[in-house]
Amino acid sequence: MSFRDLCNYIVIDSDVAPGPNPWPIIGNLDIIGRFENPFQGFGTLAEQYGDIYSLTLGHTRCLIVNNLDLIREVLNKNGKFFGGRPNFLRYDKLFGGDRNNSLALCNWSQLQQKRRNLARRHCSPKESTSYFTKMSTVGCIEIDHLMERLKNEIVPGQPIDVKPIINAACANMFYQYMCSMRFDYDDVEFKQFVRFFDEIFWEINQGHPLDFLPWLLPFYTGHLNRISYWSKTIRKFILDRVVNERELNVDPDEPDTDFTDVLLKSLVENKNMSRNTIIFMLEDFLGGHSAVGNLVMLALAYIAQNPNIGTKIQYEVDIISNNGERSINLSDMSEMPYTMATIFEVLRYSSSPIVPHVATEDTAISGFGVTTGTIVFINNYILNKGPQYWSNPDQFYPDRFLEEKSTVKNMKEDNRSSENEPTKFQLRKNLSHFLPFSIGKRTCIGQNLVRAFGFILLANILMRYNIKSHDLSTIKIKPASLALPADCFSLLLSPRI
Numbered sequence: 054m055s056f057r058d059l060c061n062y063i064v065i066d067s068d069v070a071p072g073p074n075p076w077p078i079i080g081n082l083d084i085i086g087r088f089e090n091p092f093q094g095f096g097t098l099a100e101q102y103g104d105i106y107s108l109t110l111g112h113t114r115c116l117i118v119n120n121l122d123l124i125r126e127v128l129n130k131n132g133k134f135f136g137g138r139p140n141f142l143r144y145d146k147l148f149g150g151d152r153n154n155s156l157a158l159c160n161w162s163q164l165q166q167k168r169r170n171l172a173r174r175h176c177s178p179k180e181s182t183s184y185f186t187k188m189s190t191v192g193c194i195e196i197d198h199l200m201e202r203l204k205n206e207i208v209p210g211q212p213i214d215v216k217p218i219i220n221a222a223c224a225n226m227f228y229q230y231m232c233s234m235r236f237d238y239d240d241v242e243f244k245q246f247v248r249f250f251d252e253i254f255w256e257i258n259q260g261h262p263l264d265f266l267p268w269l270l271p272f273y274t275g276h277l278n279r280i281s282y283w284s285k286t287i288r289k290f291i292l293d294r295v296v297n298e299r300e301l302n303v304d305p306d307e308p309d310t311d312f313t314d315v316l317l318k319s320l321v322e323n324k325n326m327s328r329n330t331i332i333f334m335l336e337d338f339l340g341g342h343s344a345v346g347n348l349v350m351l352a353l354a355y356i357a358q359n360p361n362i363g364t365k366i367q368y369e370v371d372i373i374s375n376n377g378e379r380s381i382n383l384s385d386m387s388e389m390p391y392t393m394a395t396i397f398e399v400l401r402y403s404s405s406p407i408v409p410h411v412a413t414e415d416t417a418i419s420g421f422g423v424t425t426g427t428i429v430f431i432n433n434y435i436l437n438k439g440p441q442y443w444s445n446p447d448q449f450y451p452d453r454f455l456e457e458k459s460t461v462k463n464m465k466e467d468n469r470s471s472e473n474e475p476t477k478f479q480l481r482k483n484l485s486h487f488l489p490f491s492i493g494k495r496t497c498i499g500q501n502l503v504r505a506f507g508f509i510l511l512a513n514i515l516m517r518y519n520i521k522s523h524d525l526s527t528i529k530i531k532p533a534s535l536a537l538p539a540d541c542f543s544l545l546l547s548p549r550i
C-alpha cells in the first residue's frame with residue numbers, strides 16, 4: 054500500500070462529522086427550510102451538533118464549519134483540497150452553459166490560476182500604484198455626472214428610486230476603469246445592462262431548491278430561461294459596445310491602456326487564453342459593479358435608519374473637503390476612518406455568504422473525513438454576528454471598527470502637545486475574524502475596487518445630501534445578504550445647505 058493509499062484509507066475510515074439523519078430524496082432540506090435564512094440556521098444547528106457537522110441536502114453531502122479555526126483550516130491550511138465549487142444548474146445558465154467560464158463559480162484549475170494572475174494587477178490595485186490613482190480619478194469624474202443626475206432627478210420632499218442611478222454610476226466607474234469609456238444614464242441598452250446585472254446579483258445570492266433537487270428542473274424552465282436571457286443580453290452589450298471595436302485596435306507594441314487592452318493582448322500574445330475566456334473575464338469583472346452598488350444602497354439605508362451615522366460621516370467629509378469645496382478622492386481615505394468604518398460595518402452587518410467550496414479529493418477537517426464532492430459551507434455569518442466575536446452584534450455600529458490613534462504617534466506627527474487635541478481615531482488593525490472577502494487561494498479579487506468606489510460614492514453622496522426615508526417600514530433588508538432586490542425601497546435625498 055502506497056503512502057497515498059494509506060492516507061486515503063485513514064481518511065475514509067476516519068469519523069464522519071455528526072449531523073441529523075437525512076430523509077430519502079430531500080435529505081435535510083426540511084431542517085434548513087425552517088429558518089428564515091440558511092446561515093442563521095447553520096448557527097443554531099451548531100449549538101446541537103458542534104462547530105463542524107454534516108448535512109445532506111437533496112443527495113449532496115455537505116459539511117458546515119462554524120468557527121474561525123475550522124474556517125482557516127478549510128480555506129488556508131487545506132485550501133488546495135477545497136478549490137472546487139458546487140455544480141448548480143443555475144450557475145451553468147449564467148455563464149453560457151458552463152460555470153467554468155466564470156471566475157467565481159469555476160472549479161480550481163491552471164486556467165483559473167492564470168486568469169487570477171492576469172487580473173490581479175488591474176483588479177486588485179495597490180495603493181501608490183498608477184492603477185490606484187486611476188481608480189480615484191475615474192471615481193471622481195463619475196461623481197460629477199452622478200451629482201448632475203441627482204440634481205435633475207430629485208424633486209424636493211419626494212422619495213427617489215435611487216438604486217438604478219447609483220448602480221449606473223458604479224457601472225460607469227467600472228467601465229471607465231477597465232474599458233476607458235462610459236455610457237449616458239439614459240442609454241437604453243446600458244440601463245438594461247445595469248438592470249440585468251442587478252437581477253443576476255440578487256439571483257446568485259439566493260439559495261434555490263433546484264440547486265439540490267435537480268429533478269425539479271421541468272418546473273423551473275421559465276426561471277432558467279430568464280437567467281439565460283439576462284446573461285445573453287449582457288454579453289451582447291459587451292461585445293457590441295466594447296470588445297468588437299477595441300479588438301480592431303490592439304497594438305501589442307504600445308503600453309497597456311486598461312484591463313480590456315491587457316485581455317485582448319493576451320490573445321495576440323497567445324497566452325493560451327481563448328477569446329471566449331477573456332470575454333467572460335471582462336463580463337465577470339464589469340459585473341462586480343452591482344456588488345458595490347448594493348453595498349452603497351445598504352449603507353444609505355442604514356444611515357436613513359440611524360441619522361447620527363450620516364451626521365458623523367458628514368463631519369469628516371466637511372473637514373476634509375473644506376465644507377464641500379472639492380470632491381472626496383481616494384487620497385482622503387486614510388483621514389476619514391469613520392466613513393471607511395461605516396463601509397466595513399455594512400459588510401459585517403449584511404454578512405454576505407462566502408461562495409461554497411467543494412472538496413476536490415478525499416481529505417479531512419479537524420479529524421473528520423471529507424469525501425470528494427462534499428460541499429463545504431463556511432459560516433461567516435457566525436464570524437460576523439457571533440457574540441464571541443463582537444459586543445452587541447445586532448447593533449449597526451461603525452465605531453466598533455475604530456481604535457484610538459496612539460497619543461505618542463499623534464504628538465510626533467503633529468509636533469505639538471496632545472493634551473488639548475481631540476482624540477484621533479484610526480481603523481482597527483487586528484480583526485482576524487473579520488473575513489468579508491474570505492481568505493486563501495480563492496479570496497475575492499475585487500476587494501480594493503469595492504473599498505475604493507464604495508468610499509468615493511458614500512462620501513460624496515453624503516457631502517451633498519442628507520439621507521432619510523419617507524417611511525422606514527419600506528426598508529426591508531434580508532439577513533445574511535449583500536443583495537437587495539432590483540426593485541427595492543426609495544429614499545429621501547435632501548440637498549445640504
Ligand code: HEM
Nearest residue numbers: 156157338341344405407408490491495496497498499503
Ligand atoms: C462588497 C462586495 C464584495 C464582496 C463582499 C465580495 C466577497 C467575495 C467572497 C466572499 C468571495 C469568495 C471567496 C471564497 O470563495 O473563498 C469572492 C470571490 C470573488 N470576487 Fe468578490 N466580493 C465583492 C465584490 C467583488 C468585485 C467588485 C469583484 C470584481 C470586480 C469581485 C471579484 C471576485 C472574484 C473574481 C471572485 C472569485 C475568486 C475565485 O474564486 O478564485 N468581487 N468575493
